[in-house]
Amino acid sequence: MACYENDFGNPSSVHRYGRRTRVQIDEARDTVAALLGVSAASIFFCSGGTEANNTIIKGLAKICKDRGRHLITSSTEHPAVLDTCAYLARQGFEVTYLPVNEAGVVDLQALEEALTDATALVSIMHANNETGVIQPIADIARLAHQRGALVHTDAVQSFGKIPFNVDELEVDLLSFSGHKLYAPKGIGGWYARTPTALQPLLHGGHQERGLRSGTENVASIVALGKACEVAARDMHAEWERLQHLQQRLEHGILESIPNARIQSAEASRLPSTTNVAFAGVEGETLLMSLDLQGVAISTGSACSSGSLEPSHVLKAMAVPETHLYGALRLSTGRSTTPDDIDYVLECLPDMVKHASMA
């Protein structure tokens, strides 16, 4: 609120009001950079994860098109990546969509076989938004770099939730989004090891060192900085707390509901996401039943998508048809308590029974 009331200067302005907001943005940038273990000069702000993914993938493809017109991504990416790759495919780029195993982890063998000297970019998400499964980004990066390709990871789901830094991941580019770590919606950004190698999406006043023109969303950038500060401070404690809640929830579901299947159960996952599928029930019906009881969850069910297609992520994982239509994503966060978990465990079994035909 202080941003709106007192610090309304345009950061591009030379006068004192501008200089003040410029400093605020720089401080926020420092905090974001610190969370990733990189220099502030490699962090750029924009309107969110979608814009970051678009900027990176399109911006790089354009630069690299003389070197190579081949892009590699996975079959389980967020639509912001998949749709962008599909767009580039229509522009004459060749896109390989790597398969994943039943746990949703990218097939490294397939990556090795797909890489060519014409591969410009490999883009694989760090953690999946539907299942929470974490990809072996460092292994992927090493393989890609051996063939001279650049590596991008969409870290929207993992940033601020699990401890990692860019050096560990060995990536050249990374996307992040604010609202996943309690900053406002409509703010995010990217990390770039060598920023000048990206063609910007937005031209204009040369903000963000020419890579993202447009007057900065100062209040949201400041909020993102604060959110990163809090996330860094509480990271380990939250991670442990959420893991306990996840175990409580998943154990409870498996004990009380027959034929429940937790996706990526044995794989390395975010502690805050549980993707559970029930046999013979439909996801949107469960979602509405839970909503009526005050529980807000998500489903990738076919019926709830405009296209009537079930989740592309679950399909890529070969989730059996018996369960494909009855998958729910339950996400936890700072406000989730053990009582909340118990409440869900109380209502869910009857809802599943009620929604099933048997």
Place this chain on the structure above:
Amino acid sequence: MYSEIVQDHFEHPRNVGVLAPADAEAEVMNPACGDIMRLYLKIDGDRIVEAKFQTQGCPAAIAAGSMSTEMLVDMSLEEAAGFKRDAVDAALGGLPPQKGHSAVLVEDAVKAAIANYRKRQSG
């Protein structure tokens, strides 16, 4: 997204269950989204006197099934044979465009049930 009528039929579906024995039965499926509907009818003379349904489907499918069983009771077999998806859709206060398949599913179920009855009569 859903009309109040749909929400009501979702929260309080009418005529859920099985009729055993039934005079006519059908099970239909929509392969696109995996929705399944079962319909059971009791028929007296040439009128439907009781109808029950079961469904594995989204709220629209549940509401469509529930509404259709209400509409079917007291219908003549001839009327039921002409049962149209638009009638269910209208009775529900209109389904969202991407949920039209639920009304189609119900129409298919009714047609299949009538065909099942005719087959039983002739066989």
